[in-house]
Amino acid sequence: MIKDIYDVVIIGGGPAGLSLAISLLQKQQLSVLIVEGQFEGEERIGESCPPDTIVLLKQLGVAREFYRANHKTCPGYASVWGKNDVGYNDFIVNPMGPSWRLNRKKFDSMLVERAVDLGANILWGTHFLNTEKTLDGYELRLRNRKLNKEQIIATHFVVDASGATARFAKSIGIQKKVEDRLFASVRFSKILEGTASKQVQIEAVSEGWWYSSILPENRLVTMMVVEKKQLMYLQNENYSGFEKALQDTKFISQRLKKLTTTDHEFYTWPIYSGILPEIEGKNWVAIGDAASSYDPVAAHGIYKGMNDGIEASAKILGFFNQEPKEDFFSAHVKIRYANYQKNRAFAYAMEQRWSQSSFWKHRNEKYASSEVFMVP
Ligand SMILES: Cc1cc2nc3c(=O)[nH]c(=O)nc-3n(C[C@H](O)[C@H](O)[C@H](O)COP(=O)(O)OP(=O)(O)OC[C@H]3O[C@@H](n4cnc5c(N)ncnc54)[C@H](O)[C@@H]3O)c2cc1C
Structure with missing residues (x-):
């Protein structure tokens, strides 16, 4: 049964939004609604996760379910990059073990089940359209895709977990800086x-x-x-x-x-490689790809989204318990983005065989001069 008002509304039920709902509800009983544009079980992109994903899964209380789901491991990479021969990068030497190759359907439904067990409500197949600020939060206009019906939901706190397009931030006038x-x-x-x-x-x-x-x-x-x-x-x-x-x-x-x-x-x-110029306000925060989105050549976006969900829950608890944590989360996202920029520039600069082709020329010119975001 969907109510008219929630403590927290999370826009987007990807790895970031679901991890935030779990992390929050593990610590405090709040009313939480996740609004997800896709229908349950639709195809999602991304399956490769680093070995230490397991640390986050333990924090979310789903490590046992994860092992039981029989996800596959990946021994490493074979790549032809920057030279004509194949190079190998083995994960066997990593003390955390091999990296993971997820069964996305099982992985996503594991997070959904955990969030729902803890008390989260999910509106599937429902798009967030726009918002209006109220005295104590926001009113969100939503549309159910199947019924083509609109509804308004009020909330004290909004989480933008809508992926790279950062829908909520955009609707309050904050445009992502896309590089x-x-x-x-x-x-x-x-x-x-x-x-x-x-x-x-x-x-x-x-x-x-x-x-x-x-x-x-x-x-x-x-x-x-x-x-x-x-x-x-x-x-x-x-x-x-x-x-x-x-x-x-x-x-x-x-x-x-x-x-x-x-x-x-x-x-x-x-x-989209980019970052929001403002990542949080008094009663909203952007996480995962909504806050900062990366080129998969230099990043693990699923891990990043889950990590953001866990980190940002502290801000929301601070808001409800009158212990505001200002800009702590933004600083974390900005430092990480600066590191990502360096790694990405390094990865693309390794490939010089087609320095005159549009793809490599643009990447190398752009990334060599990318502005690095410093901590405020
Ligand atoms: C081609 C490609 C390959 C990739 N491969 C990998 C990989 O192997 N490993 C890896 O770790 N990462 C990979 N990534 C990156 C990874 O997919 C993302 O970084 C990760 O999914 C981010 O999680 P998120 O929860 O922030 O956003 P998302 O997973 O994008 O989730 C956002 C959710 O918000 C919903 N949404 C959007 N707009 C609205 C709206 N208006 N109303 C309601 N809901 C909305 C979307 O339906 C979506 O479910 C890849 C990305 C791409 C593009």
Whole structure:
């Protein structure tokens, strides 16, 4: 039963929003509503997580469920980047163990179940449209996608966990500072025959870079990250451009040749690198990709989102218990963004084979001069 007013409304039920709901409700009984635009169980992007994700899962009280769900591990990366030979990066040497390759459906439903068990309410298939400030919080206008029906919900505190587009921040006039816009053309497939490599495979090409990884349940994800102008070519004639570009890769195409795949499904995801100039106010905060979104070449966005959810819960508890924690969370996000900028510049600068191609030229020029955000 959905009420008209909540202590906290979280816009977005991705890893960040769900982790925040759990972290908050573990510590204090507040009324919490999560508003999620997707319907339950819809496809989500991202499966690779670093070994220490388990530390966050323990904090959220779901480590046992995580181990039981039989997510796969990943022994490391094989990449062709900056040179023509394959380089290997092994996780076996990491004391926290191998990195994880998630079954996203199981992972997401584990977080949903935990949040609901602790008392969170979720409105699936419902978009946040806009907001008006009230004397003691905000009124949020929402639309149910199935019924095409609008409703207004009031709240004392809003969390913007709506992903890279930062919908709530935008609606209160805070525009994300976007440094770069790339696109991922993604193909999910089912493996019918053949044994795929357990390593994640990465390959730089003149117009961008490729990523391929097996997924649980014998599925495969293959994607190319490109500039917008290249996207049209990939999507051309029912994605025949994508298939052609994949065949032209030197390394990944050879690995995939050994597999028979079927049921190809194509998606396009934007990749915005950017940060909000204001990440929090007295009674709102942005977390996960809404606060700062990264290029997946240099980041683990799922881990970052969960970590933000846990960190930002302290601000919300401070608000309700009259012990405000001003700008503590923003400082954390800004320092991390500055580190990300350095890592990203380093990763792209390693590739100099196509320094005159638009993709690599733009990235290297942009990132070499990226403004580094300093702690205020
Ligand atoms: C191509 C690609 C590959 C990636 N691969 C990986 C990977 O392997 N590993 C990894 O760690 N990260 C990966 N990432 C990054 C990762 O997906 C994100 O960083 C992570 O999902 C961020 O979590 P979040 O909860 O902040 O945002 P999201 O996961 O984007 O969740 C935001 C939620 O808000 C909802 N929403 C948006 N607008 C509204 C609205 N108006 N009303 C209601 N709901 C709304 C969306 O439906 C969504 O469910 C990848 C990203 C891309 C683009």
